[in-house]
Amino acid sequence: MAEFKWLGHAAWLIDFGSAKAIIDPFLDGNPSSAMKSSDVKGIDYVFVTHNHFDHMGDAVKIANANNAKLVAVFETAEEAKKAGLREELAVGMNIGTYANLGKLEAALTLALHSGNPSGVVIKCNGVTAYHAGDTGLFGDMKLIGEMYKPDVAMLPIGGFFTMGPKEAATAAQWLNAKAVLPMHFNTFPAIRQNPEGLKEMLKGKAEVPILKPGDSYRFGD
Numbered sequence: 001m002a003e004f005k006w007l008g009h010a011a012w013l014i015d016f017g018s019a020k021a022i023i024d025p026f027l028d029g030n031p032s033s034a035m036k037s038s039d040v041k042g043i044d045y046v047f048v049t050h051n052h053f054d055h056m057g058d059a060v061k062i063a064n065a066n067n068a069k070l071v072a073v074f075e076t077a078e079e080a081k082k083a084g085l086r087e088e089l090a091v092g093m094n095i096g097t098y099a100n101l102g103k104l105e106a107a108l109t110l111a112l113h114s115g116n117p118s119g120v121v122i123k124c125n126g127v128t129a130y131h132a133g134d135t136g137l138f139g140d141m142k143l144i145g146e147m148y149k150p151d152v153a154m155l156p157i158g159g160f161f162t163m164g165p166k167e168a169a170t171a172a173q174w175l176n177a178k179a180v181l182p183m184h185f186n187t188f189p190a191i192r193q194n195p196e197g198l199k200e201m202l203k204g205k206a207e208v209p210i211l212k213p214g215d216s217y218r219f220g221d
Helices: 059-066 074-082 141-148 165-175 196-201
Strands: 002-008 011-015 020-023 045-047 069-073 090-093 105-109 119-124 127-131 152-156 179-183 216-219
Touching: 002 127, 002 152, 002 179, 045 059, 059 069, 059 074, 069 074, 074 090, 105 141, 119 141, 127 141, 141 165, 152 165, 165 179, 165 196, 179 216
Parallel strands: 020 045, 045 069, 069 090, 127 152, 152 179
Antiparallel strands: 002 011, 002 216, 011 020, 105 119, 119 127
């Protein structure tokens, strides 16, 4: 079982039971955030998909406060250290394959964006979760689906900077995830979208919970 709590924008708090991870924690400066960085407790891992302000956000602050590993593409991890991340907490990886990080395994994947972008696949306690980061649609999402077989996919739908609902629906089918959680929409006027459109396009193909910031979705027993 894993619980996915949407904190707004692209930020997620995932409780796998034996490990807790937060992804792209843009909280304190986020007008739609359901939580402040000082409220984040008991985190084991902080994942950052790229170095833009609305994804790096409060990652350094949260990692230091929780003695949590900050996992990102190597250059982004180096930037985090320059921003004050303690040396021993930095895990600078790159796109390749699963790495054993102790309480969970994680792999960085391709993403089409700027800012040293990546997606991340996390496997823990029998649940595989894929956070696409900021990305457009790309054909190798089929390979991510075939190789990693994500149970839950967190996909951006806001458009302008990322995929919109139509592209996200195609991505979801290529990934073949059982549940698709829309993100990266309605934070700012440029990414205004109605997630119901994605839900309708994936009707009968995947579960699409429509969450508000602060809501949670549970996958598995």
